[in-house]
Amino acid sequence: MPPTNSPTLRQRRLGTELRKLRERAGLTTVRAADLLGVNQARISMIETGRTPVSADRLRAMAHAYDCSADRLIDALAAMTGRRVRGWWEEYRDHVPAALVDLAELEYHASALRVALVIHIPALLQTTDRARALFQEVVPPMRQYEIEHRLTHRVKRQGVLHRDDPLPYTAIIHETALRMAFGGSVVARGQLKHLIDMSELPNVTLRVIPFGVDRFPTTGQSFDYVEGPVPQLDTVQLDSAHGACEFLDAEAQLSKYRAVLDRMLSCALSPAQSRDFIHHRIQDL
Template sequence: MPPTSNPTLRQRRLGAELRKLRERAGLTATGAAELLGVNQARISMVETGRTPISADRLRSMARLYDCSDDRLVDALAAMTGRRVRGWWEEYREHLPAALVDLAELEHHAVGVRAALILHIPALLQTTDHARALFQQVAPPIRQYEVEHRLTFRMKRQSILHREKPLSYSATIHEAALRMGFGGSVVVRGQLKHLLDMSELQHVTIKVVPFGADRFPSTGQSFDYVEGPIPQLDTVQLDTHHGGCGFLDAEAQLGKYRSVLDHMETCALSPDESRTFIQTLIRDM
């Protein structure tokens, strides 16, 4: 398979996991290459995601690295082969690569747990609300860029409406619900949309009210994207410049799981959260 100069997040993650397996086996890239009968450059290209590999080759590498975790090997094997040309690929020339990688990450995920402090979750935003946000970006972006980002965001939401929808849980601070983006009509429509989405069996929305006696948060919004196995989970952080940051080290994953767990314990129940949102709408 030909190499690529711009590997996706998914391809880079596969390579990184193979590098971890090699290092745990105590092998250098040169040593692994000799045992596999390839040159060292080939190993490096695979581990940086620039050269795709087949599932059979991956299993051979896993055996060489003495990996006995069958679930991990199976999950990695499912990530092999050529890049999937999903709908998101058409946006690579128009949007930052990290945003496109996020859509691919969500497409392959089995679940997402989101923590929001000042914004409504992107996957739960209405078109009007999202447009209002993009029109207030600083520095301003051109109208055609607004429309690119808007259609992209709406297409991302398809994972909540497909035949086998993503399991989605959002813990949202009251501050995000009270933001006036777009004016009262847009805000009311957004809050009603949250109520509608909360009725879906695979969507859970919990609100952390101002009156909560504790709030163990990093102060930053993030998504915890669940892979087919915990080792392949990913944390996606919103950055101040509007892009995405991705974390996947074991210690980092543990930290953000803990933050989510604590946030959920100090939030209202799903039913209480629905009542809370209905009260906000009634008082507008």
């Protein structure tokens, strides 16, 4: 398989996990190459995601690295082969690369949990709400850039409506429900949409009201993307400059799992959350 100069997040993650397996086995790239009968450069290219690896080669590498975690090996094998050209690839020249990677990550996820304070989750936003947000980006985006972002966001939302819909849990602070981006009409439409989405069997919506006496986070929004096995989970953080930061170290994943669990412990139940949003609509 020919090398690529622009590996996707999924390809880079596969390479990272293979590097972790090699390092846990105490092997250098030189020793690993000897065991596998390839040159050192090929090992390095695989570990950076620049050279695709077959499922058979991956299993040979796992065997050489004394990895006996069958579920992890199977999950990694499913990530091998040539790059899947999903719908997100058509946006590679139109939106930041991290947003393309995020769409691919969501598409392949086993489940997704998000926590937000100021904004409504992207997968639950109405087009009007999203447009109002994009119009406030600094520096301003041109109209065609806004349209690319909008269509990209709408297509991302498809994971909640496909034949095998993504299990999705959204924890939203009351602040986000009171931010009237786009005006009261847009805000009312957004809240009604939240209620409609919360009634889907795969969507769980939990609200944290102002009245709680604890809040186990700094207020930063994040997505917790579950993979087929916990080792392949990913945390996505938003940043002030509009890019996405992806975390996958074991300690980081453990931290954000704990944060989500604590946030859920102080959130309203799904039924109470719907009632809360209904009351907010009446206030507008």
